[in-house]
Amino acid sequence: MSEAVVDDILALLPPLLQSLEALSFVARHLHPPDFDRVMEMVGAPEDTLQAARSQLSEWPDRFAGVRAALEAGSDAALSAFALLRAVQHGNGDLAMAFRALRYAPQAQEALYPLAAKFPPINEFFLDPGVCEDADLLARLAEPAAQTTGIVHDHNEPGSRGGFSLYVPEYYTTSRAWPLVVALHGGSGNGRAFLWSWLRDARSFGAMLIAPTATGSTWALSGADTDTPNLMRILETVRSRWNVDPTRLLLTGMSDGGTFCYVTGLDSASPFTHLAPVSATFHPLMAAMADAERLRGLPIHLVHGRLDWMFPVEVARHARDALAAAGANVTYREIEDLSHCYPREVNAEILRWLNVS
Structure with a gap:
């Protein structure tokens, strides 16, 4: 794998996975009176994700599948945050917030085929209590x-x-x-x-x-x-x-x-x-x-x-x-x-x- 590809993946994966965890947090704690507070609690991981997504370099054709999965996962996460921020800023209602969260499963579906290739993605799709289970990992x-x-x-x-x-x-x-x-x-x-x-x-x-x-x-x-x-x-x-x-x-x-x-x-x-x-x-x-x-x-x-x-x-x-x-x-x-x-x-x- 070329150095440029490795650098791009190292820049993109952490904010992408952090953004997905943040969306999971919002989905779990989405209570109408607390919406603004919940959005403040998750910070703005999508800003770092957007920057990494926009700075991807050219990749060799043999990595096209990996790139497509990472781009699709990133774009879905960014779409979710765009709608959530619109609601947060008074430009949408709670129904829009629920629609925003529909992008999170799309992002996970795009990323899951990479779980066997990338340990951080593999760990994302595991319960935290088993991430060090040697038998399961094997x-x-x-x-x-x-x-x-x-x-x-x-x-x-x-x-x-x-x-x-x-x-x-x-x-x-x-x-x-x-x-x-x-x-x-x-x-x-x-x-x-x-x-x-x-x-x-x-x-x-x-x-x-x-x-x-x-x-x-x-x-x-x-x-x-x-x-x-x-x-x-x-x-x-x-x-x-x-x-x-x-x-x-x-x-x-x-x-x-x-x-x-x-x-x-x-x-x-x-x-x-x-x-x-x-x-x-x-x-x-x-x-x-x-x-x-x-x-x-x-x-x-x-x-x-x-x-x-x-x-x-x-x-x-x-x-x-x-x-x-x-x-x-x-x-x-x-x-x-x-x-x-x-x-x-x-x-x-x-x-x-x-x-x-």
Whole structure:
């Protein structure tokens, strides 16, 4: 690799990864009354990124793929910050802030293929607690097994009903693997929501499916076209990979969390564990559920005390109603969480699923 290429990468990677961490911080702490304070807390890593991006030199053609990935990741991060700064300066609303954060998964998707080549990117896609795990790092350093990594099945942006799949690169057929099915929030899509869980699935050894609803959101009323589609996706994956039938987790954010109840409490559901996050709940969901299905069913509830869309009292009622109906409920209420996805709970949920 030429000296100019090395210098460019050394200048670009730190602010790029710092910018992505900053966007993750904003996404986690996005509470309307605190928006300006949160933006001040992250500083301005995009300024250094913009400078490094604009000063890239000419690269040999053999590095074109690497350059394209770094440029795409940088441009997505910069686009996110441009919209966030517009909101901060009074030129946009909160809806624009949420649109801005949609660029972060695009940046991660662009960068992930470089994780095997660049240790800082590899570390970015690992839980901090395992970054010095010699055994895991050695397994990730080996050539990826066939049929592993990220696959998108009819899940292009704007499409409905497809799914994105992550299989750890060190997957082997010699054991059954836990599976996380993670449902996006209203108007979202699985291709983007995949990145809410990929770091943890990669770090702790779980397969991950992020499906996209068949409609604009999950089938919370009317005809349920999503449950049959989820079963189709699940059977597709189970037919090709060795999935542990005793560790099938259904989780989701907001509308996705609510749909965990709708489909996961059905007597025919194959899911062994449910983990709704920032979801709404009606007591009739517990009252109408199959009593045998609920008895002892592990359910892990996560909700924010600052949630402005579904007040925390909703989650407390869900906890009490499900426990009274016989479910084995774990409840986590997060003091500083608004209506956001708290990625820090993923490792805890995986431990609860007996993933090590």
